[in-house]
Amino acid sequence: MSPAATAAATSFAAAAATAAPTAPSRGCVRLPFRGGPGAPRRAVASMAVSTPRSAAAASFLERRESERALHFVKYQGLGNDFIMVDNRDSSEPKVTPEEAAKLCDRNFGIGADGVIFVMPGTNGADYTMRIFNSDGSEPEMCGNGVRCFARFIAELENLQGTHSFTIHTGAGLIIPEIQSDGQVKVDMGEPILSGPDIPTKLLATKNKAVVQAELEVEGLTWHVTCVSMGNPHCVTFGAKDLKALQVDDLKLSEIGPKFEHHQMFPARTNTEFVQVLSRSHLKMRVWERGAGATLACGTGACAVVVAAVLEGRAERKCVVDLPGGPLEIEWREDDNHVYMTGPAEAVFYGSVVH
Numbered sequence: 365m366s367p368a369a370t371a372a373a374t375s376f377a378a379a380a381a382t383a384a385p386t387a388p389s390r391g392c393v394r395l396p397f398r399g400g401p402g403a404p405r406r407a408v409a410s411m412a413v414s415t416p417r418s419a420a421a422a423s424f425l426e427r428r429e430s431e432r433a434l435h436f437v438k439y440q441g442l443g444n445d446f447i448m449v450d451n452r453d454s455s456e457p458k459v460t461p462e463e464a465a466k467l468c469d470r471n472f473g474i475g476a477d478g479v480i481f482v483m484p485g486t487n488g489a490d491y492t493m494r495i496f497n498s499d500g501s502e503p504e505m506c507g508n509g510v511r512c513f514a515r516f517i518a519e520l521e522n523l524q525g526t527h528s529f530t531i532h533t534g535a536g537l538i539i540p541e542i543q544s545d546g547q548v549k550v551d552m553g554e555p556i557l558s559g560p561d562i563p564t565k566l567l568a569t570k571n572k573a574v575v576q577a578e579l580e581v582e583g584l585t586w587h588v589t590c591v592s593m594g595n596p597h598c599v600t601f602g603a604k605d606l607k608a609l610q611v612d613d614l615k616l617s618e619i620g621p622k623f624e625h626h627q628m629f630p631a632r633t634n635t636e637f638v639q640v641l642s643r644s645h646l647k648m649r650v651w652e653r654g655a656g657a658t659l660a661c662g663t664g665a666c667a668v669v670v671a672a673v674l675e676g677r678a679e680r681k682c683v684v685d686l687p688g689g690p691l692e693i694e695w696r697e698d699d700n701h702v703y704m705t706g707p708a709e710a711v712f713y714g715s716v717v718h
C-alpha cells in the first residue's frame with residue numbers, strides 16, 4: 365500500500381480544490397460533510413464532472429475506480445479508532461498485516477489503532493471478526509472494535525433499531541447488541557484466569573489465578589493481576605512501597621513497553637494502570653500490546669473490573685473511566701460473563717489504492 369495513496373478525503377479535497385468549475389446540472393464534486401457537526405464525514409461525490417478535468421481530479425477518479433481501491437469506514441469507540449473493511453465476500457483479509465501497519469500510521473497513512481475486517485461467519489456465527497493492531501500483529505479480540513463492528517454491520521445491512529449478532533472471534537463467540545439509544549452492549553464471554561492460558565509465566569497465587577502477584581519492572585515491585593478476555597491483560601493498582609496510583613501522573617510511554625515485552629508474558633501483554641475512585645467507579649490508562657497508548661480499551665476495561673473484584677477493591681458492576689470516556693462493565697455472578705456497554709460511531713469514509 366503506497367503511503368502516497370492517501371485517504372480519499374484528502375485526495376478528494378485536492379481534487380475538488382483543483383477541479384474546473386462545473387454547472388450544477390452536470391454534476392459537481394461536492395465536499396464532503398452531510399448532516400450536522402456530529403455527522404460522519406462522508407467523501408460524497410456526484411461524479412458527472414464536466415470537462416476539462418484537472419490532472420489532480422482525473423488521477424483521483426482513476427484511483428477511485430481502480431480495482432485495487434480499498435473502501436473503508438473509519439469508526440471510533442471512545443477514541444479507540446479503527447479502519448473498518450467490508451470483507452464479507454472473502455475469508456482472506458483484503459490487506460496484509462504490513463499494509464495494515466502502514467494504513468494505521470498517523471503521519472504516513474490514514475491513522476488508526478487497528479484495521480478490522482467484517483468477514484463471513486464461521487462455526488455457525490453470523491460474522492467473523494479479524495483485526496490487525498497498528499503494528500500489524502493480530503490479536504484475538506477487541507472490545508471497542510466489536511462495538512464498532514456491530515454498528516458497521518448495521519450500516520452495511522441497512523438495519524435500524526435494536527439488533528444483535530453472533531460474531532466469531534479469536535476469543536470465541538462474542539455477542540454485541542445494538543440498543544435503542546445507539547449504544548452497544550456486548551456479551552464478552554467469560555474471563556480466563558489460569559496463568560498458562562492467559563498466557564503468563566507468573567505463578568498462581570489464589571485459586572489457580574494470578575492475583576496481586578509481584579512483577580519487577582523498572583526497579584519497582586508491581587502488584588499485578590492477570591486476566592485474559594481472549595487477549596492477555598496485566599492489571600495493576602500500584603507498586604509496593606508506592607502510594608496509590610495517580611494514573612494521570614504515569615509516564616505511560618516509558619513504562620508501558622516494559623510491561624508489554626516483559627519475559628513473564630510470552631505473547632506480550634496489554635497493561636492497565638488503575639486508580640480506584642470508589643467501589644463502583646474506576647479510572648484507568650492503558651498501554652496496548654501492538655498499539656501503545658490508546659484512548660480506550662474495551663477488553664482492558666473488562667479485565668480491570670475482573671481484577672478489581674478478585675482483589676476485593678470493587679463491586680461487580682462499575683463505571684470505568686478511560687481517557688476517551690466511560691464504559692459500563694458488569695461481571696455477572698450468575699453466568700460468569702462480562703458485559704460491556706459503550707458507544708461506537710462512524711467518523712470518516714474513504715478509499716485507498718493498494
Ligand SMILES: N[C@@H](CCC[C@H](N)C(=O)O)C(=O)O
Binds near residue numbers: 497
Ligand atoms: N483496543 C482493543 C484491544 C485491541 C487488541 C490489543 N491491542 C491486543 O493486542 O490484545 C479493545 O478495545 O479491546
